[in-house]
Amino acid sequence: GAVVSQHPSWVICKSGTSVKIECRSLDFQATTMFWYRQFPKQSLMLMATSNEGSKATYEQGVEKDKFLINHASLTLSTLTVTSAHPEDSSFYICSARGTVTTGELFFGEGSRLTVL
């Protein structure tokens, strides 16, 4: 299957700082990327949908100024958690869909964020 790479796989930061997580599609062009958040022993909750070259669409309850998403190219989307606080600590996972809309999504390995 297609490969989606996330970086960093884990990050620890101090409260008030910003953290950027990258999501790359390594062997295909991704017109659409999705960002999910997952708490321990819970399901994946969709945060936002990003389409290359346009603004991200955020799910209800997700602060767009808090979670900045940029999808500047067909192979890269970034999620920036601004002014992070301990409650932002979570597992963030991106997924990407190729230009052929088969419905199949490929997931990254996830990024564990811990805010002290």
Next chain:
Amino acid sequence: QQQVKQSPQSLIVQKGGISIINCAYENTAFDYFPWYQQFPGKGPALLIAIRPDVSEKKEGRFTISFNKSAKQFSLHIMDSQPGDSATYFCAASHSARQLTFGSGTQLTVLP
């Protein structure tokens, strides 16, 4: 409103047994039903997926059964192995839009 309901929440199976996880959906517009396997600290990996034009799909030890009239689908893992111990998520989507995930099933296969 939860659109995909998954059960059971946890499942313990002996090695060699059959693991069965069930999902029910509400939105009749859903046209793609994948199952994902997730190990701790890792992202979900696609196991197998089905579309509503077929009632069953088998790939190795994994089988999806789909009942369109009942709006239900299930994952069967034959000859379950300890290495299958993971969390399994069903999901559904409509017209290649974003996936709606079930709540997950934590499977433990005892050696």
